[in-house]
Each structure stands twice: as C-alpha cells, then as structure tokens.
Amino acid sequence: NAGVTQTPKFQVLKTGQSMTLQCAQDMNHEYMSWYRQDPGMGLRLIHYSVGAGITDQGEVPNGYNVSRSTTEDFPLRLLSAAPSQTSVYFCASSLSQGASGNTIYFGEGSWLTVV
Amino acid sequence: GDSVTQMEGPVTLSEEAFLTINCTYTATGYPSLFWYVQYPGEGLQLLLKATKADDKGSNKGFEATYRKETTSFHLEKGSVQVSDSAVYFCALSGPVGGATNKLIFGTGTLLAVQP
Numbered sequence: 001n002a003g004v005t006q007t008p009k010f011q012v013l014k015t016g017q018s019m020t021l022q023c024a025q026d027m028n029h030e031y032m033s034w035y036r037q038d039p040g041m042g043l044r045l046i047h048y049s050v051g052a053g054i055t056d057q058g059e060v061p062n063g064y065n066v067s068r069s070t071t072e073d074f075p076l077r078l079l080s081a082a083p084s085q086t087s088v089y090f091c092a093s094s095l096s097q098g099a100s101g102n103t104i105y106f107g108e109g110s111w112l113t114v115v
Numbered sequence: 116g117d118s119v120t121q122m123e124g125p126v127t128l129s130e131e132a133f134l135t136i137n138c139t140y141t142a143t144g145y146p147s148l149f150w151y152v153q154y155p156g157e158g159l160q161l162l163l164k165a166t167k168a169d170d171k172g173s174n175k176g177f178e179a180t181y182r183k184e185t186t187s188f189h190l191e192k193g194s195v196q197v198s199d200s201a202v203y204f205c206a207l208s209g210p211v212g213g214a215t216n217k218l219i220f221g222t223g224t225l226l227a228v229q230p
Contacts, residue, residue: 004158033217042119042204042220043159058217090158092218104208104218106151108158 003027006091006107013081013114021076021110023091029105031094032074036060036087037109043090049074081114088112117142121205121221128195128228136190136224138179138205146207148172148181148188149218153202162190162203195228202226 007022025032033048035058045058049068063085065077074093078085091107122137140146147166151159163172168183177192188205205221 035218035220040222042222043218044220045217048217103161103164105161106159 004091004093004105004107006089006110008110009108010111011113013078013112015081015083015114017081019078019081021078021089021091021112023074023076023107024072025074025091025093025105026072027093027095027105028071029093030071030096032068033058033092034064034066034074034076035090035092037090038087046076046089078112083114086112086114117146117207117219119205119207119219119221121203121224123222124202124225126224126226128226130197130228130230131194132228134190134192134195134199134226136203136205136226138188138190138221140186140188140205140207142186142207145183148179149206149208150177150179150188150190151204151206151220153204153223155201159204195226197228197230200226200228 004025030051034046035043037043044060046064047058047066049055052068052071055066055068068074089110092104094104118141120139149164150162152162153159163174165172165181168181171180179188179190202223202225204223206218208218
C-alpha cells in the first residue's frame with residue numbers, strides 16, 4: 001500500500017516556466033488537497049477536492065491550477081513559476097470530507113525552487 | 116477566522132527531559148485538534164488527535180488534552196529521546212459533520228533533543 005505518492009521530490013524551475021506536481025493515492029480517498037509549507041508560516045492550503053470532478057480554492061490559490069479527473073490523482077499545476085512559489089509542497093488525502101474521525105494522510109513532499 | 120498559535124522554537128532539551136509545546140486556537144464551533152510531526156526530510160505524520168472537549172490524545176508517549184475553557188491543546192512528553200527531534204505542528208479542522216476537513220496549521224515548533 002503506497003499511500004500518498006508525490007513526484008517529483010525535488011525540482012528547480014526558471015521564472016516563467018510551467019510544471020505539474022503529481023499526486024496519487026491508492027486508498028480510494030474522496031478528499032485530496034495541496035498545501036505549501038514556508039518557514040515561519042506553517043502549512044497553507046492551496047486547493048482541495050472533495051471528489052472526482054470537484055475542486056475548490058484554499059487559502060493561497062493564485063498561480064496554481066488543479067483538476068481531479070479521477071479519484072486517485074490530483075495534480076497541481078504551476079502556470080508561470082515565480083520565485084515566490086519556492087516552497088515545499090505537500091499533497092494530502094482522507095477518506096471523505098467532514099467528520100473529524102477521518103485521518104488525513106500526507107505525501108513526503110516536493111521541494112520546488114524557482115530561480 | 117479560525118487560527119492556531121503555537122510556541123516558537125527551537126526548543127532544545129536534553130534526553131529524558133520533560134517536554135511541553137504550547138498550542139492555543141481560535142475557532143467557531145467545536146473543532147477537532149491534531150498534532151502532526153515532521154521528521155527531517157519527510158512528510159507530516161499524524162501524532163495524535165482529540166475530537167471533543169476533555170478528550171486526551173496519546174501516542175508514542177506524547178499526550179495532549181483538548182481544553183475548551185482555555186482553548187488549548189498543549190503537547191507533552193515525560194521523557195524525550197533524541198529520536199523525537201522533529202518539527203511539531205498543531206492543527207485544527209472543522210467539527211464533526213462539518214462541510215470540510217481542511218486543516219489549519221500552526222507555524223510549527225522545532226524540537227532538538229541532545230544526548
């Protein structure tokens with residue numbers, strides 16, 4: 001059971017380039033989300049999805065796109081990378097939305113540097 | 116809006132010392148409370164959680180009690196080990212039956228345990 005898998009683990013981009021961070025889970029979870037982690041700011045929610053075909057914005061959505069065509073995959077796209085998007089990105093999933101009994105599982109993170 | 120405040124680090128302790136990491140929250144309704152741990156180079160792992168007032172979450176010798184009267188969820192361990200060195204995040208999510216289980220994180224507290 002792989003859990004939540006993120007790729008790539010490390011990436012360096014030039015300003016203006018686009019790229020996609022991949023996230024896949026094999027637990028049949030409905031709820032998936034993307035966070036970014038910055039020093040002194042904890043984790044902040046970028047986008048989330050409550051099921052295939054449904055996405056919504058989190059706290060810091062600007063500069064990012066998501067889609068959820070399947071239950072398993074939730075890619076995060078950087079449209080035109082900026083140095084301010086240098087961060088560590090975490091994908092997370094849980095069985096369903098709501099109900100505090102759902103444990104949220106995190107991927108191992110993707111370290112992105114924009115130069 | 117909802118928020119989490121936790122003590123700034125780093126916290127440096129000697130092995131077998133007592134650990135307290137303070138966490139307080141602001142939320143409407145009755146959130147669930149969590150402690151996540153992030154070991155160097157890894158993603159976040161759920162350490163413990165509590166879903167209602169006076170609940171005590173515990174795992175691996177760590178404990179935290181949901182105190183509604185003081186809006187706190189302080190993390191404690193009686194005797195820390197070098198292997199406990201990590202970043203600890205306090206977080207809250209919406210109440211049971213709420214529309215979403217988005218997590219709101221504190222800024223994280225780095226714990227360094229010296230032999």
